[in-house]
Amino acid sequence: MMTTRNLPPSTSKRIKMVSLVIVILILPIGVADRAQETSALTVTQNDGMDEDVQVDDDLDPEDLEVFQPTNQWQSLKPGQAVPAGSHVRLNLQTGEREAKLPDSIKETTGLNRNKVTAKDSHSFSAQELKEALKKLKEEAISSADEEAQAAVRSQYRPLEELKKDLEDLSAMMETDFQVMTRLVQQFNNSQASLEEKVTALLDLEYLVHQVDNAQDLISLGGLQLIINTLNSSEPILQEHAAFVLGSAVSSNPRVQVEAMEGGALQKLLLLLGTDQPLPVKKKALFALASLLRHFPFAQQHFLKLGGLQVLTALFRSRGSESLRVRVVTLLYDMIIEKELISQSGLDAVPDASHEERLRQYSQVALLPLLSEQGWCNLVPELLASPEHDMREKALRSILVIMTPCRDFYRQDSGLASFLTSIQEQYTALAESEREHGEDDGYFGELLALVESVLGKLR
Template identity: 55%
Template sequence: MRLVSSSATLAFILLLYCCHLILGQKSDSALTLVENTEGGGRGEGGNDDDEEEMTVDEDEGDLEVVQPTEEWQTLKPGQAVPTGAHVRLNLQTGQREVRLGEEQLKYWTHGHRDKEEIQTLFSPDELKQAMKKIKEDLNSVSTDQQDSVVSKYRPLEELKRHMAQLELLVETDAQIMKRMLEQLNSSKLSTEQRLNVLLELEYLVHQVDNAQTLCSMGGLQFILQGLNSSDFRLQESSAFVLGSAVASNPVVQVKVVESGALQMLLTILATTQPVRVKKKVLFAVASLLRHFPYAQHYFLSHGGLQVLSELFRADGGGVLRTRIVTMLYDMISEKERITQAGLDPMLDASHEERVHQSSKVTLQGELLEKGWCSLVPQLLESTEHDCREKALQALLAMANVCLEQYHSDSFLLGSLLSLRDQYEEMILSEMIPGEENSYFAEIVELIDALQIKIK
């Protein structure tokens, strides 16, 4: 505090006492005079006021608590000051003034002002009035409007009754297949109706469990009856159902082989039948042989390769050739994988039996004996890229057995040179910046690999 004369000090104390009487405080408040740090003094643009920090020990329930701001504001009689606020006595007006303290000023300057203002935007009484208004608005909705809304929705009990009725109409897949087999067993069913039933069965047996359930119900005999039918449409549909049922389904594969269906399929391939029937029969045979060495052994021992070779030669249009060569390639690749894996103890328990069954499949010798080393290269004449690709894959897989015949096959050697030049031109003409590999490049790689084998 600045040093003043003794007379000035006495006058100042008397002035404080008079102001205290005028303001009429209800309780004893402690006033502490502090040094005025704002503005640096009178001569430096500061006010002629001394700042004081006041501690108020008054009951806030009896007094109105002032809400200080950043600016000095006059403290009215009967108002209490919150903790932390700064209070000063203005010597010019003789009134007390209040503003936020230093810590509160920091809090407000860090972006809390808007939040505080939003929180205090509505008083509790205003909120109560708003809630009361909402209830009144809801109650004011007319009865007609309520009835209109209710009429759009059915009561819950009515919905439950309808759902209960719908559940009576729901059938499991097993129930559907049982009903279909009963229809197939009926002599009154027309051919068109039988075809529709077989079409629905084909859709269902894609699921492994459904195919096994169908066999346990005796459904296999109805499929075999269709294969043995004189109507080629029933043969086609029955072969389609059979192929879908045995695909990746070992349980059904075993039952189909035990039923003698494989021999029936080979008979259809060996006899005069429409191409559309033989396509579906080849599909069924390929699905039955895949990952099933026992069926492959049965297929070879019953002249399967001989049947396929005759079918290959008779297929002038080339519709069936690609399917046949793909089937052979799958069988060769699968046998090689099983042979290379050997008796690996880390594999499943059934692997040992699979290796044992695969050892009985004398596929390589059968291919050489039945003339496949000269038959497969004929597929390179096709204009379809997919057919050429399948032929090249099969030729590579057969190279260990057919290598001597490859050396003397002028057609094969000439076809490989011609195809390589053709696909090289396609690669250059369809080259896309940033793409190094393409479908045609993969075919060139197959040609190169086969040429290396032959050399």
């Protein structure tokens, strides 16, 4: 191999110069290749028609800056992309890479220069690419939203059409007042069948549970019509009329007053004091209890009209055993009402009418009449029932009538013996409740009632 050592100095110097020129000529190709590899922007041409642009979002935006060559050699920044076809060299004096346009392309200025460079290099800035991608995404989302909205609209009817249908429906709907008017007319129609009248009464009973509807029944003349039906010759009409009346007067003072003025109390007592089917008496007793509750004026007239004698006979009559606990419950409620208002008043804050209520309740002398009419002996009969609920009502009633009946109960050895036996029964049941974690169970409550009665008899 020939070396430069054996050559003359002039020849050796010429060889070195030729080598350097070759290196400089080869260098632009490698530099351009590396620039394209490290560039964040890659442009591929397909027959001059299609362009695929790939953007690496992870690179720094500064790395995406494309060098704009001119006809003069300019220094390249690190990582700066060089458009294809540019001349690149390494400045041996400064050590920097430099590039310029090929000699065949003349330098242009201003907007024309940017257009030429963009057209020849197919290069775009990072901001231009991001804005283009964002616009494409927004257009895609907008198109998808429009399609989704169109699909939803196709599944539902237009709002205006729905409004029209609702208006038509509202025009067809009846108010409660209109329904009650129609029912009263149907019931009062002489051509209506017995079944149609019963249906009208059932529908009225459902509506009059509301306070306003019950009061509207008065203005329609329906309340008096119902009261008069208590005298009907059809037991089924008497039964359902009493049911409607009881529901209408329940916790409704205005309707209670109207019913009293319409003669409802007398007609109910007549049903309870005469031979009537058991269903009729059940509904009549329900209506009587609703009429008397929290209405001392009606309670006074009940006693004056012999209502207690009617209940006494009902309690003792055969075939009415199922009504006994209801009768005792009604009497118990009347006694408790008077005691409560005498102690603290039924009203949370006494008003101007409180004294008048006290005066009216003071005239309801029920306890002495209970003792006179044998209720001291009748109430304990409920204790013989195996039903715990009936025993509870009996024990509570015995306690409230204890004052006029104490002497009678103390002389009744059978009552004390029976109370002792059920005390043992409820002691065992209450203990079983406590074992299961029920410290305040039902049988514990019954045991307390029994012990309270026994304590008052000692």
